[in-house]
Amino acid sequence: MISQFFILSSKGDPLIYKDFRGDSGGRDVAELFYRKLTGLPGDESPVVMVTSGGRRHHHGRHFIHIRHSGLYLVVTTSENVSPFSLLELLSRLATLLGDYCGSLGEGTISRNVALVYELLDEVLDYGYVQTTSTEMLRNFIQTEAVVSKPFSLFDLSSVGLFGAETQQSKVAPSSAASRPVLSSRSDQSQKNEVFLDVVERLSVLIASNGSLLKVDVQGEIRLKSFLPSGSEMRIGLTEEFCVGKSELRGYGPGIRVDEVSFHSSVNLDEFESHRILRLQPPQGELTVMRYQLSDDLPSPLPFRLFPSVQWDRGSGRLQVYLKLRCDLLSKSQALNVRLHLPLPRGVVSLSQELSSPEQKAELAEGALRWDLPRVQGGSQLSGLFQMDVPGPPGPPSHGLSTSASPLGLGPASLSFELPRHTCSGLQVRFLRLAFRPCGNANPHKWVRHLSHSDAYVIRI
């Protein structure tokens, strides 16, 4: 059970503070929390913290927080509660606030203080959760969200998916999904939109000899609906989609995942036969399905890196040649690709030869950072980097003289986004709405696919 809830900005300014039980000291807990957080030694976890010493009423108060969009969402409690439930509640609150205020951020929260307090009032009563369903809460929330500037679909012609540029004409504007579910109550025509995102996070570990040590895909189908709730929709997934190692569907290579979990509101009657998910989503955001896949990808990995390292211990000269091949289909591309390569301590200078002008490379925090804004599928890019590693030459060290590269070099990690690509191969075939609009506007449906790197590590 929760004693207090507060939101702090990234600088520690309290934006929202609410006391539910009156069993705690007062407002200064927020300050206390921030002091504790910033004063933590590096190896301690900030997820739960306890107050000790100081004034009596603060004694033994647990802080549990999440960091979301640069904000700290914190609850305090004096009981030994379930951390899973509390963290879930905090994430849910973050989503709810996002739903109601448009997006979560310092600005939106401070503009919508009244709305946030109203929401908190309904969600939590005396520290117990009443409901967190956007739908239920709609009945009680009176305040309208204040949006910084009126939203219009038309001034967004060139804005693409998740901030990426694309040439496709029918592209969901990236900020379209970040508007409040409840704004413009009267304006029905704008409301009929639904966004469906298939987002995958990819973690990969490749050994220095190029063999694949680990592949892990965490996928999610997220839905953000602005349709009146209760309107039924059907989501058709790739028919070859199968779950678990044994199942096989169709004749081609199956789209296989290891484990799937669905939101409790999803009706799976047609899932077995046709891979169709039926649901009546409430307004707001909802994770329809989560899935995981390990070790066995149907498609080749998006990137391969071929490094070669020359290391002259005597002169301290280090030369790294990196060749990056993108194994996506030629019509796809990867965006915001960044390679991060830790270097041995004390590297001073960097000279570079890059294969195309739009790339950039620099030294940052003892590592090499190579930025490639856009990599076309099937293409190959390279960079030659020369560095000086001065340091005490010292006697040749023990057992290492055979090693070609200096210790402290690598592993390389890549971060990137792959728009319109899913690593598992899962696609949304269709999104059908049973809802008949009352006005003349047809509902807009935006289906988007995206993969991005979680940890893409290549040992050198």
Next chain:
Amino acid sequence: MPYLGSEDVVKELKKALCNPHIQADRLRYRNVIQRVIRYMTQGLDMSGVFMEMVKASATVDIVQKKLVYLYMCTYAPLKPDLALLAINTLCKDCSDPNPMVRGLALRSMCSLRMSKLDQWGQAEVLNFLLRYQPRSEEELFDILNLLDSFLKSSSPGVVMGATKLFLILAKMFPHVQTDVLVRVKGPLLAACSSESRELCFVALCHVRQILHSLPGHFSSHYKKFFCSYSEPHYIKLQKVEVLCELVNDENVQQVLEELRGYCTDVSADFAQAAIFAIGGIARTYTDQCVQILTELLGLRQEHITTVVVQTFRDLVWLCPQCTEAVCQALPGCEENIQDSEGKQALIWLLGVHGERIPNAPYVLEDFVENVKSETFPAVKMELLTALLRLFLSRPAECQDMLGRLLYYCIEEEKDMAVRDRGLFYYRLLLVGIDEVKRILCSPKSDPTLGLLEDPAERPVNSWASDFNTLVPVYGKAHWATISKCQGAERCDPELPKTSSFAASGPLIPEENKERVQELPDSGALMLVPNRQLTADYFEKTWLSLKVAHQQVLPWRGEFHPDTLQMALQVVNIQTIAMSRAGSRPWKAYLSAQDDTGCLFLTELLLEPGNSEMQISVKQNEARTETLNSFISVLETVIGTIEEIKS
């Protein structure tokens, strides 16, 4: 007719129910309602007329009321919001003068199954159910079967809540517990790779908790615990701990390879944690780890070298077989060590194993030369001891500098502890070299310590009550201090020392003592020390009470009753009387009192030829929760004694 157009039927009935003429005629009204009920029984969807039926409930006709209530209870789950309207009528009926109406309303209200509990409600109810104790095994398994679906919930809070409940309910069925932990593996692993770092961290803490009891549980999923570059520090550290604990013959190669990568991380703290982790694994897989650690010395980085040397020091103590390899790796290290801990470790190694390291005296000589500028007294103490030890094995090379060091320590040193140590050694040398040997040549290793320190597989029951709470997140040790502080704050002024579980009992190893000490906190049980009852009073009370709890614990072989008595004393359970050691049947009577004054009287019984200890507990106030906590304390103590014995 009704099978074809149910929509038409609903429409028609709706019209009829709304018709004021019909409403006025009691019999016709009742007739229409009866038709609704009939169609409902036939399986037609009659939820469309819910509104009208709710209106029909406001009547004096008790038959009509009964019919309407039957209808409402059937369709309330489909129309939760409309069912709310019915509540009003039901409430009004509850104050009706007619007891029949009141009863009917009450019963209907209870059977209104409205919208299902959401995840928060579920988690709350699962938590609430922890207080229930099934009366029979059958009931227990019924409950488990009913709640099974919660283990598959998409909300981690509900899954973990259900897991905890299962673990606690099935405390007498270890195989059920293991099954549950296997099933929760998927959700936990998913949470460990969740996008929310905080959730990920909490899940990792729980994984570690499970690993304490089932070391092999996550071994095949070791790759899930590889750290990624962008993760925050606290998650990486948890993952390294997990990797350390799940290592086995199959994955040791890959895990070590991964950990080796972390040792050169930009963050010095993380690199050091990884090195210590390799040191931990080295207790089992010595050769591979020593090789990796030796290679790391080649980096000639201060923060790495110091930790590697400290790891070596601990390792040769526990695994003497690696001494040779360590001694070969040491030369040259002294150049890259600046901090106190690292210097102490290196000096200790040079002193104890100096006869195998050719240049040991010369390295120590450097330290002696620079002793004036040495800032850490602990290093000087270590140097004194090490040099004296080395002097015993290599006197010719050490005599001169030992003299210089002793002179410095006695004449010039400002730190009293160092000076005293110097004087002590000086006087010891005066007594004669044999005496020095007798005092200083202690064993150079103690492999048994590793076995003792190695966390024995703890029973699931020892932490089941901590599952899905903050305890695994803080870590047991930290939690113990937190709850101790809170306990001290909360406790009654008359009983200032309620949390005196810390009183040291020489018989329980540190590890186990900690466990004994913490268990009671979870059940908020505080046993009061020094509440010795007289034997008379005990007997009187014992005879006047009924047995509140009875159970048997496995018990093999002989033991010394004093051991048990002292162990019980540590947790504030007093022994009133006890049979002689070895006698059969053997009996003991124990008493304890908690801070609310509740008495626990216990009989332990060992029957001849039986390999079980029978425990009967009586309580002067019937409070199940404290009783359970008391029993778990008792179980732990007895379990610990049993472990030590075997």
